[in-house]
Amino acid sequence: MNQPASAYFIEERHDPNETHTLAVLVQNEPGVLARVIGLFSGRGYNIESLTVSETEAQKHLSRITIVTTGTPMVIAQIKHQLDRMVPVYQVVDMTQTRRSIERELAMVKVRGQGEHRVESLRLADAFRARVIDATTESFVFEITGNTDKINQFIDLMRPLGLVEVSRTGVAAIGRGPEGM
Amino acid sequence: MSDKSHDSNQMTGAAMIVRALIDHGVTDIFGYPGGAVLPIYDEIFQQSEVQHILVRHEQGAGHAAEGYARSTGKPGVALVTSGPGATNMVTPLTDALMDSIPLVCISGQVPTHLIGNDAFQECDTVGITRPCTKHNWLVRDVNDLAKVLHEAFYVATTGRPGPVLVDVPKDVQFATGTYHPPRKSDVHRSYAPRVKGDATQIRKAVSLLASAKRPVIYSGGGVINSGPEATKLLRELVEVTGIPITSTLMGLGAYPASGKNWLGMLGMHGTYEANMTMHDCDVMLCVGARFDDRITGRVDAFSPGSKKIHIDIDPSSINKNIRVDVPIIGDCGNVLGDILQVFKAEAKKPDIKAWWQQIAQWRARNSLYYKKSNDVILPQHAIQSLFEATRGKDTYITTEVGQHQMWAAQFYGFEEPHRWMTSGGLGTMGYGLPAAVGVQVAHPDSLVIDIAGDASVQMTIQEMSTAVQYELPIKIFILNNQYMGMVRQWQQLLHGNRLSHSYSEALPDFVKLAEAYGAVGLQVTKPADLDGAIKEMIAVKRPVLFDCRVAALENCFPMIPSGKAHNEMLLPEQANDEATAKAFAGGKALV
Ligand SMILES: Cc1ncc(C[n+]2csc(CCOP(=O)(O)OP(=O)(O)O)c2C)c(N)n1
Ligand SMILES: [Mg+2]
Numbered sequence: 001m002n003q004p005a006s007a008y009f010i011e012e013r014h015d016p017n018e019t020h021t022l023a024v025l026v027q028n029e030p031g032v033l034a035r036v037i038g039l040f041s042g043r044g045y046n047i048e049s050l051t052v053s054e055t056e057a058q059k060h061l062s063r064i065t066i067v068t069t070g071t072p073m074v075i076a077q078i079k080h081q082l083d084r085m086v087p088v089y090q091v092v093d094m095t096q097t098r099r100s101i102e103r104e105l106a107m108v109k110v111r112g113q114g115e116h117r118v119e120s121l122r123l124a125d126a127f128r129a130r131v132i133d134a135t136t137e138s139f140v141f142e143i144t145g146n147t148d149k150i151n152q153f154i155d156l157m158r159p160l161g162l163v164e165v166s167r168t169g170v171a172a173i174g175r176g177p178e179g180m
Numbered sequence: 181m182s183d184k185s186h187d188s189n190q191m192t193g194a195a196m197i198v199r200a201l202i203d204h205g206v207t208d209i210f211g212y213p214g215g216a217v218l219p220i221y222d223e224i225f226q227q228s229e230v231q232h233i234l235v236r237h238e239q240g241a242g243h244a245a246e247g248y249a250r251s252t253g254k255p256g257v258a259l260v261t262s263g264p265g266a267t268n269m270v271t272p273l274t275d276a277l278m279d280s281i282p283l284v285c286i287s288g289q290v291p292t293h294l295i296g297n298d299a300f301q302e303c304d305t306v307g308i309t310r311p312c313t314k315h316n317w318l319v320r321d322v323n324d325l326a327k328v329l330h331e332a333f334y335v336a337t338t339g340r341p342g343p344v345l346v347d348v349p350k351d352v353q354f355a356t357g358t359y360h361p362p363r364k365s366d367v368h369r370s371y372a373p374r375v376k377g378d379a380t381q382i383r384k385a386v387s388l389l390a391s392a393k394r395p396v397i398y399s400g401g402g403v404i405n406s407g408p409e410a411t412k413l414l415r416e417l418v419e420v421t422g423i424p425i426t427s428t429l430m431g432l433g434a435y436p437a438s439g440k441n442w443l444g445m446l447g448m449h450g451t452y453e454a455n456m457t458m459h460d461c462d463v464m465l466c467v468g469a470r471f472d473d474r475i476t477g478r479v480d481a482f483s484p485g486s487k488k489i490h491i492d493i494d495p496s497s498i499n500k501n502i503r504v505d506v507p508i509i510g511d512c513g514n515v516l517g518d519i520l521q522v523f524k525a526e527a528k529k530p531d532i533k534a535w536w537q538q539i540a541q542w543r544a545r546n547s548l549y550y551k552k553s554n555d556v557i558l559p560q561h562a563i564q565s566l567f568e569a570t571r572g573k574d575t576y577i578t579t580e581v582g583q584h585q586m587w588a589a590q591f592y593g594f595e596e597p598h599r600w601m602t603s604g605g606l607g608t609m610g611y612g613l614p615a616a617v618g619v620q621v622a623h624p625d626s627l628v629i630d631i632a633g634d635a636s637v638q639m640t641i642q643e644m645s646t647a648v649q650y651e652l653p654i655k656i657f658i659l660n661n662q663y664m665g666m667v668r669q670w671q672q673l674l675h676g677n678r679l680s681h682s683y684s685e686a687l688p689d690f691v692k693l694a695e696a697y698g699a700v701g702l703q704v705t706k707p708a709d710l711d712g713a714i715k716e717m718i719a720v721k722r723p724v725l726f727d728c729r730v731a732a733l734e735n736c737f738p739m740i741p742s743g744k745a746h747n748e749m750l751l752p753e754q755a756n757d758e759a760t761a762k763a764f765a766g767g768k769a770l771v
Contacts, residue, residue, distance in 0.1 A: 027370055030318065035310060042311050073499060080496035086315040086335055089370040 015071035019048065020095040021102060021172045022079065023180060027087035028054050028062040035085055036064060045070060045078050049104075049147070051169040061089070067147075067170050092180045094172045102172045106150045111138040112161030120160045127153045138163070189360065193322045194219035194353040197286060200329035202229050203361050206257050208248065208621050209233070210241035214261025215301060216288025219353040233621055233650060236642035238265050240614035242272020243640070246281045247615030248622045250601045251576055253407060255282040255336050256618065262288045263301030266347075267308065271608060274312040276343035278605025279430060280405055282336040283343035285313075291351040292320055305347045314342030320349065322357035330366040339373025340494040341405055373493060377510035382518045384506045385465070385489045389519075390527035392463035394535045395423045398446065401430030401604070402468020402492060403512045404597040410513030411597045414467065415439070417520055422529050424539060426454035428469050429589055430604045437593030443539070444548075447475040448740050449586040452547035452749055453539055458483050459746035460538075466490045468512040471501040472605070481745035491515045547738040548590055549752050557707050559584060559659045559730040563591040563631065566657060569714045575627045576619045578602065580612040580636030583665035583736045588631040610639025613656060617643050620652040627655070627718060634660040634684050644697040647723040655717050657726045658690060661734065669735045673764045694725035703727040 026032050033052055040047050049067040054060075068078060075093070083091045094100040108129070110120045120139060124131065129143035143153055147170060154165055174180060191199065197220050201209065210233045213221045224232050235241040238260045245256025260269050266287045276283040290299040306318045315335050317328045328346055336344045389395055397418060403410045411434050418425050418441050425435050426443040435442055444451035446458055455477075458464065464486045469475070471490075476482040479501060488504040490497075491512055498507040508515050550560045563584075577592060578601040579585040585602055594600050601619060603611040612630040620628040630637075637658055647654050667682040691701030700720050704713040710728070717724050737752040741763040750763050 027368060031306060031310065034307070038311055073503075077496060077500055080494075080498070084340075084494060084496055086368050086371045 015073065017069045017071060018075060018095075019067065019069045020075050020093055021100065021170060022066045022068065022082070023092045023094055023172055024064040024066065024082055025089040025091075025180065026062050026064060027089070028060045029087055032062070032087050033064070035087070036066075036082065039081055039085070040066075040068070040078075043077075043081065045074065049169040051171055065170055065172050090180060092174075094174065099175045100172050101175060102146050102170050103144055104147055104150055104168055104170050105142065105144045106154070106165055106167040107132070108141045108143060108154060108157055108165050109138060109163040110141065110157050110161050111163050113137055116160045120157060123153070123156050123160075129153065189358050190356055191359055192219065192223075192354060192356050193319075193325050193348060194223045196322070196325050196357070196359045197329065197348070197353070198223045198227060198230060199359055200326060200333075201257065204330075204333045205254070206230060209257040209259055210235055210244040210248070210618065210621075211259030212238050212241055212261065212265060214263075214265050214288065216262035216290060216350050217259060217265075217286075217353075219350065220259065220286070220288070220348075232259070233617070233646065235614065235617070235646050237640065238268035239271050239610065240617070240640055240643040240646065242269050242283070242285070243275070243608075243611050243614035244618030244621070244643070244646075245283050245285075246272060246276050246279075246611070247578060247601050247618030249276075249281050249283060249618075250615075251598050251619040252622045253598060255284050255333060258283065258285045260285065260287050261301065262290055262305065263303050265301075266303060266305040269345075270308060270312055271606075273309055273343045273345065275603055275606040275608045275611060277312050277314065279603065280341050280401060281343065282341035284332050284336050285343065285345040287345060287347050288353070289318065289347045289349040292349045293351070295349065305345070309345045312343070313345050314340075316345040316347065318347045318349075319352055322352050322355040325352065325357065326359045327366045330362040331368065333362070334367050335371060339371075340402075374495075374509050375493070375511040375514050377491065377508040377515035377518055379518070381506055381508045382515065382522055385508060385519055386522045386527055388463045388487055388489060388506065389421060389423070389465060389523065390530055392423075392530050393532065394461045394538075395421070395463040395465070395530060395532065396443075396457045396461040397423050397425040397465045397467065398427070398458065398469055399425060399431045399434050399467045400428040400469025403431060403434040404468075406468065406493075406512040408597070410434075410468075410511075410516060413513060413516035413520055417516055417523070420520065420523060420529070422532065423465070424457055424536070426450070426457065428472070428475055428604070429602060431469060432589060432600045433594035433597045436595040438595060445589050447472075448477070449590065449736055449738065451590075452545050452738055452751060453542040455740065455746040455749055456542045457539055461486045464488045466492075466504070467516065468492065470497045473501070476501060477740045477748075478743055478745045483746070545751060547749070547751050550734075552707070553731070554707055557704070557710055557728060557730045559587050559661065559734055560591050561707065562657075562659060562710060562728050562730055563587050565710050565714055566629070566631070567592045569711065569718060570627060570629070573627050573718075574623075574625070575599065575629065576601065576616075576623060578612040578615040578619060578628070578630045580630070580632045580639075581607045581609045581666075582633040582636055583661070583669065583734075584631055584633045584636075584659040586666075586736045587659070592631075609633075609636035613637060613640045613654075614643045614646075616654040616656070617646055617650075617652055620647070620654050621650070624652075628653075629655040629657050632656050632658045633665065634658055634662060634687055635664045638688075641693070644694070644699055644723060644725070648698045651722075653721050653723055655724045655726060657717070658728055659730050660687070660690070660727050661730050661732045662687060663732060665734075666736070668733075672735070673741075673760060690725045690727035694723075697723075699723040699725060701725050701727070703729065705729040
């Protein structure tokens with residue numbers, strides 16, 4: 001490899017990227033989300049999706065779900081870097097260590113009349129999306145499912161008058177009786 | 181609890197801060213006052229258990245606290261005001277994070293009701309310092325202060341040590357609340373560093389070491405951070421196994437430079453024998469080091485044929501740059517103890533006579549060779565003279581950053597840990613002088629020398645005033661080549677010798693400068709005068725600026741050119757123009 005003269009070794013890594021969903025249990029305290037996000041931006045990791053909410057109020061616990069991509073070495077780094085943060089209790093790689101269920105919720109606004117309007121309703125029915133707002137020329141659909149299903153639904157709505165989409169990002173939980 | 185003890189635990193936030201310092205055994209802190217910390221300064225004024233050293237710039241406080249910490253194994257403490265006081269701490273905090281130095285910084289903040297208002301001297305201190313601390317806290321309630329302070333000391337000093345910051349708004353300093361002494365429950369339940377290594381992994385490590393034909397131990401700053409026990413065990417392991425040992429810049433002194441298994445430092449400016457041993461080994465035991473890019477050279481050609489064992493307390497250090505075969509997460513001292521125990525019970529010294537013969541051949545290349553002169557002082561020679569003059573004395577060395585730092589690492593022999601304070605990870609010019617101040621505060625009767633460069637020393641020269649005020653007889657030994665030598669060397673090697681802005685134009689007269697501060701100035705230009713001048717410097721019981729005029733254009737070798745492997749080092753005798761040009765062939769640097 002012909003590298004330009006430099007104080008650093010410029011290296012190309014060719015390992016393929018993988019997508020992983022991480023569940024991170026944290027102490028719910030000021031700044032904790034900024035810490036997690038700062039880690040990703042500071043070290044150049046990707047965030048595809050991020051959701052966070054308090055899950056156990058008495059114990060001040062929040063759960064952050066992060067979907068990220070990277071080479072296996074980078075994914076391992078991300079987990080270790082998260083785990084060593086002081087307010088982080090636990091990091092579970094839902095993609096690697098568990099059979100897990102992932103869900104996302106989206107609200108999809110579609111505007112149209114006549115045939116398009118009927119078609120959007122018919123498709124919403126097929127996707128088990130609910131109508132949560134309606135006017136004579138628009139619908140807002142609520143749909144839950146995995147990311148692929150939601151993407152597919154949005155793609156179908158596009159030619160039918162898609163106006164806007166609001167998505168929650170991915171939440172994930174392991175199957176079976178055990179907690180994380 | 182009796183009413184009386186209850187009463188005595190009622191105090192202001194400012195008083196709690198001083199009380200917590202005392203409860204954590206802190207005897208010296210480094211700081212600089214300002215509006216947002218005046219209540220704390222008022223408390224400091226009214227007591228005598230904690231000595232406060234007034235620096236001349238907050239960066240100086242941070243590096244002094246680092247020097248204090250690194251030379252004692254105790255946490256260093258800095259106290260700064262809000263806004264500019266806090267932003268001036270960013271460099272030392274980052275430095276301490278990179279080099280795993282336990283530091284507790286207390287910063288003042290504007291009153292809570294003004295936070296977010298762009299108040300005078302307000303800045304988002306916890307936001308700014310979040311990526312350069314191990315953890316930080318903004319305390320909004322005086323009744324949380326004791327718990328946070330105790331946790332801060334705990335986090336800074338346990339696991340992989342590092343800097344922490346506690347930001348205390350001025351109203352919280354004034355408010356009265358309940359203090360409690362340190363207790364276990366002060367710490368986040370989520371924070372639990374692993375200390376003990378996995379027994380199965382330790383067995384694997386022992387069997388690899390025992391069956392090795394070409395083993396090497398590569399140790400780092402983690403061994404020193406772990407404490408005296410780790411150093412003792414490392415030395416014992418080398419003795420029991422007979423394995424050669426090298427170390428990173430940060431790890432110097434864990435194994436004595438005079439020890440018979442010592443290969444010298446490894447890495448970009450390490451010795452030929454250390455780097456070749458790393459490259460050709462079949463088993464590598466890495467203890468408390470992190471396969472940094474200055475160490476590995478080209479990653480895909482790094483020690484290609486070896487099985488690697490890696491002991492580190494920080495799981496994120498493992499498999500970050502280099503894939504290892506036997507990771508052991510735990511404290512160096514603890515794991516080394518276990519390895520030794522299993523080794524002694526179950527294994528024999530590996531037979532590595534042939535390996536030592538090979539190493540002897542590499543050693544014979546004499547990779548630290550330089551040509552002495554009668555007319556001009558060679559920087560390497562100056563360090564060797566300094567080493568000879570201080571041998572057997574109770575000496576601590578700090579450095580700035582540049583060629584002089586590498587020459588110090590190559591030519592000064594460290595026999596004990598905690599004697600060598602240098603900015604490794606961040607490479608902070610201006611570290612050494614204030615670090616020497618901190619070291620001298622911790623060891624008032626020892627000889628403390630900052631091996632400095634003419635450019636670096638100017639970055640924090642103001643701390644000479646601190647040294648004079650507190651009668652700290654630090655010696656600033658400037659290898660004055662009138663260049664930012666390391667920059668000039670790279671420009672020569674990589675950028676067609678276009679010496680863009682690397683000449684130290686308009687250098688001050690260091691002798692007069694010393695005198696202006698009320699310190700002692702010495703200058704030497706001739707090799708024949710060097711030893712006498714060094715003697716004089718050591719004899720003076722006051723701070724000294726020593727202007728050692730050295731060869732201007734000397735380069736630091738040996739060297740692993742960028743993008744090259746350990747076995748492609750450029751040795752001093754080969755470093756003629758043609759070979760150098762070839763080794764560094766390529767376009768201009770992109771990074
Ligand atoms: C704060 C800071 N700014 C810039 C650099 C980049 N740098 C590394 S070495 C060096 C030159 C140091 O010159 P000097 O102190 O004279 O040491 P020498 O290399 O000549 O021994 C510079 C500018 C740095 N390490 N730190
Ligand atoms: Mg210089």
